[in-house]
Amino acid sequence: MVTLRLEIIRPKAMKIGRYTLFGLLFLVVSMYCCTSNNKEETKNYKIIDNAIVFSEPERAEGQTSMLQFAAEPLDTVRIGFIGLGMRGPDAVNRMTYIDGVKAVALCDLLPENIEKVQKNVLEAKGLPRAAEYVGPEAYKELCERDDIDLVYICTGWQVHVPIAVYAMQHGKHVAIEVPAATSIEECWQFVDVSEQTRSHCMMLENCCYDFFEMTCLNMAQNGLFGEVIHGEGAYIHNLEPFWPYYQDNWRLDFNQKHGGDVYATHGLGPICQVLDIHRGDRMEYLVSMSTPSYNGLKIAKETMGVDTFANGDMTTTMIQTHKGKTILIEHDVYTPRPYNRLYQLTGTEGWANKYMREGFTLKGDNLPEGMVPDNEVLDYHTWVPENVKDSLLTAYKHPIIVDIEEKAKEVGGHGGMDFIMDYRLIYCLRNGLPLDEDVYDAAEWSCIGELSAASIENHGMPVRMPDFTRGDWDKVKGYKHASKYD
Numbered sequence: 001m002v003t004l005r006l007e008i009i010r011p012k013a014m015k016i017g018r019y020t021l022f023g024l025l026f027l028v029v030s031m032y033c034c035t036s037n038n039k040e041e042t043k044n045y046k047i048i049d050n051a052i053v054f055s056e057p058e059r060a061e062g063q064t065s066m067l068q069f070a071a072e073p074l075d076t077v078r079i080g081f082i083g084l085g086m087r088g089p090d091a092v093n094r095m096t097y098i099d100g101v102k103a104v105a106l107c108d109l110l111p112e113n114i115e116k117v118q119k120n121v122l123e124a125k126g127l128p129r130a131a132e133y134v135g136p137e138a139y140k141e142l143c144e145r146d147d148i149d150l151v152y153i154c155t156g157w158q159v160h161v162p163i164a165v166y167a168m169q170h171g172k173h174v175a176i177e178v179p180a181a182t183s184i185e186e187c188w189q190f191v192d193v194s195e196q197t198r199s200h201c202m203m204l205e206n207c208c209y210d211f212f213e214m215t216c217l218n219m220a221q222n223g224l225f226g227e228v229i230h231g232e233g234a235y236i237h238n239l240e241p242f243w244p245y246y247q248d249n250w251r252l253d254f255n256q257k258h259g260g261d262v263y264a265t266h267g268l269g270p271i272c273q274v275l276d277i278h279r280g281d282r283m284e285y286l287v288s289m290s291t292p293s294y295n296g297l298k299i300a301k302e303t304m305g306v307d308t309f310a311n312g313d314m315t316t317t318m319i320q321t322h323k324g325k326t327i328l329i330e331h332d333v334y335t336p337r338p339y340n341r342l343y344q345l346t347g348t349e350g351w352a353n354k355y356m357r358e359g360f361t362l363k364g365d366n367l368p369e370g371m372v373p374d375n376e377v378l379d380y381h382t383w384v385p386e387n388v389k390d391s392l393l394t395a396y397k398h399p400i401i402v403d404i405e406e407k408a409k410e411v412g413g414h415g416g417m418d419f420i421m422d423y424r425l426i427y428c429l430r431n432g433l434p435l436d437e438d439v440y441d442a443a444e445w446s447c448i449g450e451l452s453a454a455s456i457e458n459h460g461m462p463v464r465m466p467d468f469t470r471g472d473w474d475k476v477k478g479y480k481h482a483s484k485y486d
């Protein structure tokens, strides 16, 4: 009887259950669709085959590649400087040491910042005062002048791209401090505008011009490390003493709102040059992880009165190239650590390391004859002896450094690398040569911020890196600094 009752009752219960089940299912599916639609609406990427993919807009008609682009040579490079806080005044100063340069205009939010540069840099050197532009939109008037060739941008990150785009649309070349852009969308924006206007758009990645990095690039190009298969770079710099000095708190404010490696270019730029990125290889995928924010949150709580901080104290990103090579990039601007950009190259025949100890491990066979009297002295389980290191640094000193080292050290700017960067920019513009760092470098190195944030947000999911060259990354064979003697 019990069984019968159950049998009688069960269909009824199932009937009710079926409707309930369908109803519930409908509710869950529509709720999921709703939330996933909302999710889609707020995300600018899709997940395809377990990887995050950002859209890559097609090149518009009439727009052509800027690879190896060279503009008409300029006799004098007339510059408008925008952003004269902690970084900008030194740029104006360095340029006064370079022949064929004229500081035409200065622009900042604060008139006192402009006055300091007029007095301490231009007047102090007996140079004419520059035209002045004050206020958040004043850069437009500067860009509209017809006696400026180059707009040099040293503002906070948030306004780099609007200014650069406006300048290019008004016929100016642009040089932008690092990182050039804060999002993938901004990267495409300046790539497109540069391709449309045929204006140079260079990111001012000064670490590519550091003495050790340039010497290692030269050694790599001369085969001393064999095939370079892995590179490491970083920005590890405790910014605690600097946070209060960024104009309107722009930097802490940006980091409070953005996860990911928001300042990857110092570590990445020099490695990309060694690995011939978009000159025979390309960065294809990255994965990124981040710690929670402890110190970032603490300082933001104290100074901004907020309870959240998106940027983890320590962010680690791994990148894989089309050829399968790997790059490790770290970002930590919060914890008490000695300054460190890592800069490490691992090759099949040798290794270079900049921090915390500068040196090499090499197989003696690759060294020029006579550099090591007895090759057996080189034990490639450890560092080459100091005298061999010194001989290498002299023998492989990059030809550009050989030319300009003394003056670079005299003018300074991070030990001279900033001067070499400006010197090369002006040299290329005056000789009508392709720049050392093109618009695609600017995009590839700057896009790491948003890409790594997307990976972190998805528990370290791989992210496909956009190809800003739109398929042209293998057309140029090998990285090269242009020379008027080529």
Ligand SMILES: NC(=O)c1ccc[n+]([C@@H]2O[C@H](COP(=O)([O-])OP(=O)(O)OC[C@H]3O[C@@H](n4cnc5c(N)ncnc54)[C@H](O)[C@@H]3O)[C@@H](O)[C@H]2O)c1
Pocket (backbone or CB within 6 Å): 082, 083, 084, 085, 086, 087, 088, 107, 108, 109, 110, 113, 135, 136, 137, 138, 139, 154, 155, 156, 157, 159, 177, 178, 179, 204, 205, 206, 245, 246, 247, 248, 250, 414
């Ligand atoms: N390559 C390097 O080694 C290095 C070192 C330091 C800073 N930087 C970069 O330099 C840039 C500036 O950094 P900083 O430390 O000088 O910051 P900062 O806050 O000291 O200076 C930014 C300046 O830009 C001005 N500014 C902001 N918006 C403006 C606008 N709309 N028009 C005109 N001026 C405007 C501000 O008034 C301020 O004087 C950043 O991109 C930073 O990442 C690079």
